[in-house]
Amino acid sequence: MKKLDNLLLNCSSCNLKAIFDLIDSIECDWGEHVVIQCTNCEELFSIDHKCPAFSSIMELIKFNKDLMTKQEILDYGSLSHPC
Ligand SMILES: [Zn+2]
Numbered sequence: 001m002k003k004l005d006n007l008l009l010n011c012s013s014c015n016l017k018a019i020f021d022l023i024d025s026i027e028c029d030w031g032e033h034v035v036i037q038c039t040n041c042e043e044l045f046s047i048d049h050k051c052p053a054f055s056s057i058m059e060l061i062k063f064n065k066d067l068m069t070k071q072e073i074l075d076y077g078s079l080s081h082p083c
């Protein structure tokens with residue numbers, strides 16, 4: 001994956017181009033995540049694996065096609081929480 005800090009991305013939540021900050025540890029009910037946050041709308045997107053507590057990076061991928069490789073996308077989906 002590209003280095004996901006201070007990246008200018010098309011945000012799928014606010015529909016603007018915005019800088020995303022990396023937050024390398026944030027807790028959910030099931031564990032911890034690495035997330036990126038839109039500095040405009042403050043939406044959080046988990047980037048290590050899928051989590052119901054945060055938006056999925058899959059939403060961002062739709063607007064930022066080269067963010068992850070196919071393999072990274074498969075890995076991301078396979079590690080989601082049981083819920
Ligand atoms: Zn946003």
Ligand SMILES: [Zn+2]
Nearest residue numbers: 028030031051
């Ligand atoms: Zn989680």
